[in-house]
Amino acid sequence: MNLLDQLRHVFKRPLMCEDVNHFLALYLEGALDPKTHARFEGHVQRCPNCNTFLDQYRQTVELVREDEIADPPPELIELTLAFLRKHLENGQNDAG
């Protein structure tokens, strides 16, 4: 990944909170390379504020994932198919 390559180059110094923040999404996806993953976790273990922020970020994603909305009622599919048949038949008649 270009972003990771760039950041890996920059990260010869210790990770700062801001660096850890940039990596939050990749960390939750398990997409960090092993070395950066270890540095990320090392920082979070030592930094209570980053630890709390990570926890809030993770909870935000979990809460969002619970925000489900109902599927359409089954009759909608039949109504949609009827709509399509009507319009496509009309289209064919128009073309003919």
Place this chain on the structure above:
Amino acid sequence: MKQPSPEKTETGADGREIDVEAVLRGDHAAFEQLVRQESPRLFRLILRFVRDDEEARNVMQETFLQAFKRLHTFRRESKLTTWLYAIGINQARAAVRKKRRYTTLEEQDIERLQPAFAQGMYVDRYEAWNPQQVAERSERSRLVHEAIEQLPDTYRTVVVLRDLEGLSTAEAAAVLEISEGAVRVRLHRARQALRALLDKYFR
């Protein structure tokens, strides 16, 4: 019965195979199968934009009609379902633009809701959350739902595609015709904005 070869099919939202070749040939039965498989997810995506059941139904029907008429324009640069979702989202956006009934946050609000840093460290101190303290699950759900609804379209779409519908970064990028990097940035900023919006309720 002859099975379609794997490269000529793809897996739909319900996990079943879609016979892409047959759909592209204009086979009505294959297209009907696509409608049956993809309607639930497409309806949810559209409803997130238009926020009205009746309108979502109309937009979904129009989306399938447009998709059928435009099958010849499908370039196989993405999955067929990805292409279908893109049409749906564009139709939904057009419907919302006509009405303009809802106000959402602006880009500068999203910026304001990002954490601030000084010398690489957070400016603010964060307190642990306990969402369970909002005792009623329905109340928690309402607060989260309203926070998502406040996001501007460009951010809400990414949250819906990635966190709610479970599309990959690559798929979301293809639907929105933006780079994978842009999807990642928008998702991160959207989640941070949501975190900030929910903070006052869950501390």
